Amino acid sequence: AQTVTQSQPEMSVQEAETVTLSCTYDTSESDYYLFWYKQPPSRQMILVIRQEAYKQQNATENRFSVNFQKAAKSFSLKISDSQLGDAAMYFCAYSNFNKFYFGSGTKLNVKP
Amino acid sequence: DVKVTQSSRYLVKRTGEKVFLECVQDMDHENMFWYRQDPGLGLRLIYFSYDVKMKEKGDIPEGYSVSREKKERFSLILESASTNQTSMYLCASAYGAENQPQHFGDGTRLSIL
Numbered sequence: 001a002q003t004v005t006q007s008q009p010e011m012s013v014q015e016a017e018t019v020t021l022s023c024t025y026d027t028s029e030s031d032y033y034l035f036w037y038k039q040p041p042s043r044q045m046i047l048v049i050r051q052e053a054y055k056q057q058n059a060t061e062n063r064f065s066v067n068f069q070k071a072a073k074s075f076s077l078k079i080s081d082s083q084l085g086d087a088a089m090y091f092c093a094y095s096n097f098n099k100f101y102f103g104s105g106t107k108l109n110v111k112p
Numbered sequence: 113d114v115k116v117t118q119s120s121r122y123l124v125k126r127t128g129e130k131v132f133l134e135c136v137q138d139m140d141h142e143n144m145f146w147y148r149q150d151p152g153l154g155l156r157l158i159y160f161s162y163d164v165k166m167k168e169k170g171d172i173p174e175g176y177s178v179s180r181e182k183k184e185r186f187s188l189i190l191e192s193a194s195t196n197q198t199s200m201y202l203c204a205s206a207y208g209a210e211n212q213p214q215h216f217g218d219g220t221r222l223s224i225l
Contacts, residue, residue, distance in 0.1 A: 033210060050211070096210060097210055100145065
């Protein structure tokens, strides 16, 4: 069975600093897709970044980047120059054909 | 922008009632999803649909059913609500390919008394 594990229930970062959120997953598939979603307090969940497993190059979206280690089944999210608006729950997600799995989430606090 | 609208933000029902949660999307997405979100457990897939009148069970379908009579609308039904179904329910939609991100609604916080 595929599972997604986020081992950090909560993290804190100082404004303008860098933070890395961890995610590991379990799968026997070779082709799949990975996502990071952000859920601000009382607001909609939105996509932050996605990665195709067949691509070796790590995805980047402005201040957000991933470290994708396929062999280790690891998919961490790095947030650079953290801003107050980055405070949210972050969910790692896996997708393959008709399978969709989310991790338990990491709550990110940003300190001014 | 994609709009996924859930009919209620907050809902309070009683044990044994039949409960309907409605979701509508305006982007002609093939796929629609119902998740349940609980603290410490993340999002768990209840059901998804990849086409009108088609449905697939997710990880926790017990006690729930779904209906998709039109492409834009996906309904979650609690046949006989129980207190352990008190939760946040999220609807999402996406284009058909597996690499497409899901677009979420605001969620419905359902309390079963």
